[in-house]
């Protein structure tokens with residue numbers, strides 16, 4: 397059995413998750429291959445999970461196992477910490493290797509999981525509440541004094557350890573609305589994440605919101621091509637498409653990723669880097685999105701899927717009962733020149749049976 401080498405175990409930048417979690421590892425096999433599976437739980441013996449169904453091809457499964465990993469967390473904060481460690485570790489690796497770290501964001505719930513800052517502050521609040529309750533308000537006040545006094549040291553390690561100047565930030569998809577609109581993925585990321593970390597503003601590549609949906613897609617594709625010429629974005633020698641260092645994806649309850657929706661013809665786009673949709677089933681209707689060849693050429697894909705509302709799509713994706721002509725977009729995420737890690741929780745996995 398191969399063991400998942402998730403970020404929590406491998407990254408030296410922060411010990412937070414490995415300190416708090418008690419991991420156990422398994423292989424999750426599916427008809428379309430297998431996933432190295434790590435169950436991260438504060439009480440692993442009580443944790444349910446994990447699905448196994450017949451493996452179609454041992455050879456292909458072995459290859460897929462090395463490319464796909466599944467992490468299942470008990471608590472949202474542990475998932476967020478592990479995702480943060482994963483991103484920080486890759487940032488360190490790529491900044492050293494190629495002086496740039498190209499990161500692709502999505503919208504939705506993923507962004508909440510990237511809020512590195514709130515994570516530790518919440519932990520301080522919890523610790524403070526415990527200290528005050530069990531040892532009296534005096535101890536709580538002393539801790540509060542030390543915390544504020546050493547506030548810079550107490551801030552999450554990423555702020556100091558990550559070389560944010562190497563980050564180049566993109567979006568896997570964007571809703572075609574003004575940048576200050578509540579539906580904008582750019583606004584969400586700026587408000588919740590990018591405004592809290594010192595990524596240089598000229599390395600944040602937003603969609604041009606002054607253009608039509610077609611114009612915005614072409615403009616974003618041209619932006620990518622220019623950055624390939626400049627050497628900021630790598631190219632996959634396997635696919636010939638841009639190879640982003642880290643692609644952060646979420647998944648909708650219907651199994652969509654980025655703005656690639658089930659049954660929409662653009663899921664079959666195999667030439668363009670960026671395309672558009674004018675009839676998105678989820679509002680707003682006009683969106684631009686990376687195509688599958690770009691997504692699947694990434695060096696690292698992190699797919700964050702949490703909550704019971706996603707359990708149906710997760711079940712379909714990981715149990716593989718449907719014919720290949722009926723794949724959900726999430727099932728079409730297949731790294732061609734890299735690896736993929738699912739960051740999930742137990743509610744999202746709840747429709748899958750135990751091993």
Ligand SMILES: O=C1O[C@H](COP(=O)(O)O)[C@@H](O)[C@H](O)[C@H]1O
Nearest residue numbers: 502503504505506646647648654
């Ligand atoms: O519309 C979108 O939805 C997906 C999933 O969002 P979530 O809130 O269910 O996690 C998101 O990944 C995508 O970027 C966004 O445009």
